[in-house]
Amino acid sequence: MNLEQVRTLDAADRLRPVRDRFVLRDGVIYLDGNSLGALPKATAPHLAEVVERQWGEDLITSWNKHGWIDWPQRIAAKLAPIVGAKPNELLIADSTTVCLFKLLAAAVAAQPGRSSILTEEANFPTDLYAAQGLATLRPDVRPRTVPREDIPSAIDQDTAVLFLTHVDYRSGLRHDMAALNETAHAMGALTLWDLSHSAGAVELELNRSGCDLAVGCGYKYLNGGPGAPAFLYVSERLQGRLQSPLSGWMGHAAPFAFAGKYEPAPDIRRFLTGTPSILALAALDAGLDTFGGVAVADLEAKSQELTRFFIEAVEDRCGSETQLASPRDPKARGSHVCFAHPQGYAVMQALIARGIVGDFRPPDLIRFGFAPLYNGYEDAWHAADALAAILSTREWDRPRFLEWQKVT
Template sequence: MSERTGTKATTPTTPAAPADPADPADPADLAGRAERLDAADELAAVRDRFVLDDVVYLDGNSLGALPAGVAPRLRDVVAREWGELRIRSWEESGWWTAPERVGDRIAPLLGAAPGQVVVGDSTSVNVFKAVVAAVRMAVGPRDEVLVDAASFPTDGYVAESAARMTGCRIRPVPAAEMAAAAGKRTAAALVNHVDYRTGRLHDLPGITAAVHAAGGLVVWDLCHSAGALPVGLDEHGVDLAVGCTYKYLNGGPGAPAYLYVRRALQPHFDSPLPGWNSHRHPFAMEAGYRAAEGSARGRVGTPEILSLLALDSALDVWGGVDIEAVRAKSLALTDFFLECVAALVPAGAVEPVTPLAHADRGSQIALRRADADRVMRALIDRGVVGDYRPPDLLRFGFTPLYTRFADALRAARTLGSVLEGSG
């Protein structure tokens, strides 16, 4: 059993040495290497748990591929649980407890013990709940909320509103400077674990410890890390965390997000959205609010049952998978892709902006190119799907559960073909 995931562990794929774009691999050997790496991949069989085709899909960092079990599960939910059992399904089919039950299925992927993750609402709503609650729980006269200066825009918008609501000022700080920036005025810090543009992995243990030393609380956005690499929420004493489930967790478009509240903080978690679902006795319909115990305190309104149960089914793909093996393959895939780009793309045509150091890299590679939007459209037309972020970034997300080394090679070869002779 894997301590981190609670599932049978697989043998991790051994990552290659970090690629050096200045020292390209031999193009003639790349196909053979991809074949050997795929043959040795301990996660190769997991690909069969997804609905895939001949397209090279490298956009799982925006929307994960469809797990094969989701469609039949949803047909049963709609036809039988909703169509036949109707209202009885809240109890007989376990609808009412699904937010906590599915949260406990996600928890091992976050390095969290059961009873600390609840699923529901969007990431933005959970950011709002977490930041406001963090400020309310901070000890002493603190009036500052630090926010990752390169944060996904919504996080910044929500944090600014939460700061105004709680009488705080917002202070944008580069994530690399967050630890040094925390001080006696810091009530809370909101940080992205992985930068959505560049794929840079930030120092969760170090930043958390530094903010705690300054007396503040930390909220981590795990949208671009959960399901792609170990997080270690309990191990590193994280206070609160949020994340979406439609990227590396493959929950589907609009799948509900999750909220982690460290067990020791749950009795003090004062949600700014005290909905009837988080009431201690929701069906008593009391006029006054009394918060539920445990992770249910993070609920607000009626759960999004159809999308929540689609996510529940999607999580089946993690059976027997160790997140450490996922991380090892992620690093090996991204290393290999960088080598292929260096060997097959015209020199100087793209600039890698994702860190080469494994300790600083998430599970995506970002390449800078002035006409990145045109290039990505051309790649998609040729069966390689990544995405583009203005003004000049090509993003390629590597989902180890279904991405092959042959896919990395084909993507780089197609990119080289698109850029050949384009200047």
């Protein structure tokens, strides 16, 4: 295949026009949208409006006048088609870790007599830390970590919550959410899913797959900006009986009554805690608008095609110089792929020096994320090309490159 043919693939991509919603620099191929999504063109003007007109001019009255008080729900509702949930099951709040803690604690409290939080050894560290932190407050509860393959058989009548990350941050391995929800429910366990590496890149059907609880990240595929607030999902059927121990005034049934006793709001708002950053919410709002008019099935189809194309291109050009460390079957993974190389860190630095931005994950993984809204076949093609050139010439050993590493 040559560059012209690759460009034909891009031209035929029905999501291609969406790329124009983003600021993308010439000379940079950005394959790290799974870590920090690219900047939408609408973000800076929207923020300027919120800062200069709303905050600057309307000041405190903006909480009502511009509806700031409802933004955590209003903005979350834009996620409904992206994750396959009802708008009233979603909320924007806090950070991913804080949201995980809240829902984990709420779930455990709703499962008296069950003592284990079942999770995966290779789960993302902050997920494990959230469970470990909760256990310091609830000595009767313990995180139980098992290898991936043992999960289904480890779910038992002592399992309070099955707590998993849908798409693994390294390998990209994707769990079968519907099947695990079913197994968990058969044992009376609740399920809490971390969707950080899924939402906005793979098709999610939280309702149809029987999900109880979920949390996801706003700054990866959702393009909400660095450290964007998280989102949380609580199935409608559970909202009445779950309660977050991080009770704060924004989650009160009547926040402006200033009552001394906490009474949780009757709906999803009970999972709010303190006053949310309106500026961070505004940026996430613009981030979610980049999904406007996009069918989530098209997102997943593009992710699959693009990652398959990239894997083939790398293997074609690099041969055995690097090994695929993600599943070959696109349905078994998310929208990023990893290759292993003993000099992975240096290889990624050399790629970045050439303007191909992915990242490195210990011990030896070079990771490439494909954001279906703005990455294309030509990006993948050039990235594979650069990787092949670097591996064949051991570019990271060159004096000039080492010099460059020192100054950056």
